[in-house]
Amino acid sequence: MADIPPRDADKAPAAAGDPVEIARALVPVLAERAARFDESDEFVAENYELLKEAGLVEAGVPRELGGGGAEVRTLAEMLRLMAHACSSTALAFSMHTHQVAIPAWRWSHQQVAAVEPLLRRVAAEKLILLSSGGSDWIGGSGKATKVEGGYRVSARKAFTSGANAGDLLMTGAVVETAEGPDAVIHFAAPMKASEVNIVETWRALGMRGTGSNDVVIDNLFVPDAGVSFTRRAGEWHPVFQIIATTAFPLIYAVYLGVAESARDIALDMAKKRHPSAALLDLAGRMETSLRGAQLAHRWMLDTVERNSPSAESVNDVMIGRALVAKHAIATVELAMELAGGAGFYRDNGLERRFRDIQGARFHPLQPGPQAQYAGALALGHSVAHIF
Incomplete structure (x- = not known):
């Protein structure tokens, strides 16, 4: 078992190792800060820095691609332990974690080569991936208009946990079609693009530190090559x-x-x-x-x-x-x-x-x-x- 740092520790343990034991070592630090984030509605940005330093951002990336190679059961245990200390940190980070675990599963079990560049970037650059959650469920949301070479997308994505720390928003938008069911395109929106902005809406009953703000996309160009897959709106794919x-x-x-x-x-x-x-x-x-x-x-x-x-x-x-x-x-x-x-x-x-x-x-x-x-x-x- 990893040593537990003092309660006033502000440094993460070494990056190498079991993500469960790393999370266990971080618990006192996360617990020390939890009430402050809750009382102030402040995003848990400091904790994200700890998670980056500790090597947990890339924990779910396959080892062959530069990550920790952790499977879903291990990642779930990591998040469960975090939640004992700081619910908001654990929930926000679960959104990044599952956005890594999904392409990792596709790469490992379906040999989908298209996800490899993203996974390598997560490992090498410690990218934080965002999920827009219910905004992008089966029905889809937002509007994508076909233009030469790609699409123009405008949308408002609610409940984007960890928005202020994110690098890429894994999202989608609806393409209206006259001849049949609407389609949904899926793509990664760069959070630093001028067409992508965070609206501070997150003042909530609980999970106050998740920073689950709205993300507004205004006329963002998504090239055809940037579309990861297309599906029918309102239908399981x-x-x-x-x-x-x-x-x-x-x-x-x-x-x-x-x-x-x-x-x-x-x-x-x-x-x-x-x-x-x-x-x-x-x-x-x-x-x-x-x-x-x-x-x-x-x-x-x-x-x-x-x-x-x-x-x-x-x-x-x-x-x-x-x-x-x-x-x-x-x-x-x-x-x-x-x-x-x-x-x-x-x-x-x-x-x-x-x-x-x-x-x-x-x-x-x-x-x-x-x-x-x-x-x-x-x-x-x-x-x-x-x-």
């Missing part, structure tokens, strides 16, 4: 099956970590009180709920490791996502009850976890579409347009 299967076990590792840390805080507080029947009941229900979240997340990771993205793998991951969210939220609610009135004080850190865990509700597939997707598969119907 094989690449999106890879995205959904790979990304959500990483994102929900963060919420699992938040629930676990809330449980730890509540137990420390409850141990100082008389073990009444009511106290034991609350503690037992909290433990049971947390175990449900842990088992569901393990199921998500097992699904990734089948290495067979499909409608079925999406279903399995999204069932896991629903169960992790349900049980993680319930765990934190029970932790608040177990802690009693003391849990209301900010200094104890529990109310921050209570706010942060609410984010688990909002990522796709949300409860209605997730249940419809699972039901359609169970009954043998198409899921192509359920999202």
